[in-house]
Amino acid sequence: MSREISLKRAADYAESGALIRDLAKLVACPSVSQSEGLPESLEAYLRNDIGPLFEHYGFVTDIYKNPLPGGAPFLLGSHVEDEALPTVLMYGHGDVCNGEEHRWRDGLHPFELVEEGDRLYGRGTADNKIQHLINIVALGLLLRANGKLGFNVKFLLEMGEEKGSFGLREFVMANRDKLGADVFIGSDGPRLSPGTPTVFLGSRGTLEFEMVVPLRDRDYHSGNFGGLLADPAIILAHAIASITNARGRIRIPEWLPNSLTEDIRTALADLPPPLNDPHWGEPSLTPSERVFGWNSFSVLAMSSGSIGAPQSAISGVARAVGQLRFVVGTDMQDILPALRRHLDAHDFEMIEVSQIDEAFKATRLSPSHPWVRFVCNSIEKTVDKRPHVLPNLGGSLPNDLFADVLGLPTIWIPHSYAESGQHGPDEHALLSIACEAMKIMTGISLDIAEHATCAESGERLEWRPRYRDVGCS
Template structure:
């Protein structure tokens, strides 16, 4: 009866406005880690909001400077209830992308929460403030109701995920002992389908880079010099066309992964399809295989001249910012060298390759057969009444390698967002219906961990 009452309280927290009220305060922090941001706003999110909240829950908290110069702070919170109990590590990031208020539709402000039906609009609603709020509040309900968790918990909050988790790995190396745990259970990214819980155990890697063609200083009259001076935009366009074909299929052999095994294909076989263009991506792969089992390149931005007021001139230079999302089975260290070799072989030695400004994410996968994964899957299925979609990896990128490679942890991610949430763009929003179900799922999961704590500690 107490279990049902706690889960009911978790549901009411979302249904009766408590979650929206708490989220409204979080969204109001302009905790931007990109170009629009200010360091004091990143720190304020931790000192003014998260540290007091976690201290009230009985956690010992410590805010640390980033080990890399210019990096954002990190918060580590610990609640230890017994040496014989398992320790769950929980992760979240309080930083957000640039607000870009001018791109949001009329009536919306990226840092002012607004509810419209099931939708909660604001920067960070989906990525990632609502997600770690749900998990922390689920812990809080257990503590407030029963006086204990029934397991040990550690929470790491970073403020630089949107810039590649700058300094996180160095922090983990320095704090390895303090971060020791039995499992990572965290939330980020979207569900595969809005009405069904999703679990994933890794993520695609991500690496950004610039392609630059710089031929001369200044622009030159297109009449006087057309046909005489090489056009850097045309050169850059043809260079990109050698990297991917007209349907986006990768043409660099080293960028085509070797890890789409029969086992991975079987795991992806019965997933519902994502929104996709039928004539885009690797032709002989299913939509799920394209996004979860293969690599993709995107041109994020391209620049030459003034698109708002074009002049009759040949540009002196052109630049494209590109990104490769890649799965396990791609040699991360050879991505840019392979690109350089490819461009040279196709006669584009004049195209410069520059590494991106943000940190690159490593591709990771963790076995879906691990006991912790199976335990979480059974709990989610029982509390939601639905078999969750279990993915070998997320299509997006996360700092999962910090947990698997440095801390040696099994990693289980349970997202509380959906694919059409608008993260990283205008009109970002969360769905209250997913948040309510997320509150029930996470509260039930933590209750299950407490109930089976002895066996889980022994099994780990």
């Protein structure tokens, strides 16, 4: 089948209503991994929805239990044509955040797909169900039409990403042989702007922690004891304020990276500026450098007393959850020790600090890597648009498992956009992006099959793209 026909078939899938039909089925499964969810819904998504979709297109599927107690299951879909051909490892996550139905506007429901113009509403539409659906179907349509792909595929689906990918590290380390590949290509996160494809090559790391000021085991009347008993909320507010200045500039030296080099600045120089407050963050950096090349501290939640029904009382305890997003060049092991030293130096010894969940490590692939040039030029060849290339995503993903544990070059091609409402109410995907993404992923598959070559690297053979054959310089 010609390239032109293959790309048209891919676009027709999105434009004919077939994508909406398939996505509606995926959204209807309440595969929530957070507090609102049920474990049986996570497995049902794999067994009843994604597994049959893979098998419909000729993939072999296996479902694995999480190696950690209480962890969510995994699915590995595979199509192996010939061990001598290149192998692509792909990834997605079928779990979603809490539905929070009460926060959605009238006429919308988190687990019912609603189409309004270009927008497809529903929990998981953007993050991440439409993204792995596109990648699966793009491969599947080629496989059914041609009887082959010209390369091998391994597709890993996890069901716990929204809870920190609990157990994924252990699963990947225990199954290195099953997951072995030549390159990793995944889809998650947003495009930098809706009308232009984005390629990102890693992700910022993230570490969340709780700060607690546990002064007393009960509250005391603010009239009788105000001015006599220390207020934990005021102490906590001053402690948080000491971490940054009034514009959010980080004051803990160990929390600052050393990796904003000239080549990274050059890669970020021509990007359209993301939504930003011009007087927030590191003043010496551009908006793109602040989010893709630097670290940021955020307060995710704070509590003391009851904001819904405040009482005239001094609380006994105050709590806050903080988060550091960090790039390569930050000592992840020293993030919390550095915070501890900082608090002690500012007379906040009474504040208790503890990590929440597993941290994501920061990763970054060089923009000059051959696979990056190959994919970017394949995208340009298919849709006549040069993609934005980011050294890493501003958000966080378990990319270090693919980059470091499996040792693969990692390429991410997102099919969402920043204003999609992911992790909040009214989450939605754009059908226009989905249509373009179907063509992009089909084109990349065709080019891998045609333009990859086996080359000797040290004592082993590895597959590399012949990027000059798709117009790369």
